[in-house]
Amino acid sequence: MKHLLLAAALVIPIAACGGGGTAGEGAKTGSNAAGTAAMSASFTAEITKIKTCVQGQVDGKGDCAINFLQDPVTRMCSDVSTGRPNQFAGADYKKFTPTCDAWAAVLGQTAPEKLTTLAKMLTDLEAAR
Numbered sequence: 001m002k003h004l005l006l007a008a009a010l011v012i013p014i015a016a017c018g019g020g021g022t023a024g025e026g027a028k029t030g031s032n033a034a035g036t037a038a039m040s041a042s043f044t045a046e047i048t049k050i051k052t053c054v055q056g057q058v059d060g061k062g063d064c065a066i067n068f069l070q071d072p073v074t075r076m077c078s079d080v081s082t083g084r085p086n087q088f089a090g091a092d093y094k095k096f097t098p099t100c101d102a103w104a105a106v107l108g109q110t111a112p113e114k115l116t117t118l119a120k121m122l123t124d125l126e127a128a129r
Contacts, residue, residue, distance in 0.1 A: 032090025039076065039088035043099055044125050046072045051118040057111045068107055077103050098124055 050071065053064040068074065077100035079086045080093045102121045106114050 035088040035091035036095060039091040040125050043073065043076060044122060047118055047121055054111050054114045058115060073103055
């Protein structure tokens, strides 16, 4: 099951290459500090929700029912990997590459491992602002 999730997570960015804007649009990222800050804040909010859900699962409050493959973090990471413009106009996608690399790892981890990775992701996002 873990391998299936990881394989699906790797397919999402590849499948996303078919649509979106032109190659020139992706090159425009990085010109807007406000876009970078807004994207960082969105990543932080979503990852915090996920961390809270996973913590509940670790604490025995039931399974975390988040669909990681359809989560906003997955969609934003797809934009980062493809360079596709999104609602965070001009965001410096390079700053989010470590976050998205870690996100790919989260998809195949156990709940306790996810907590560790998610906590590190939140720390790294503070530096991206």
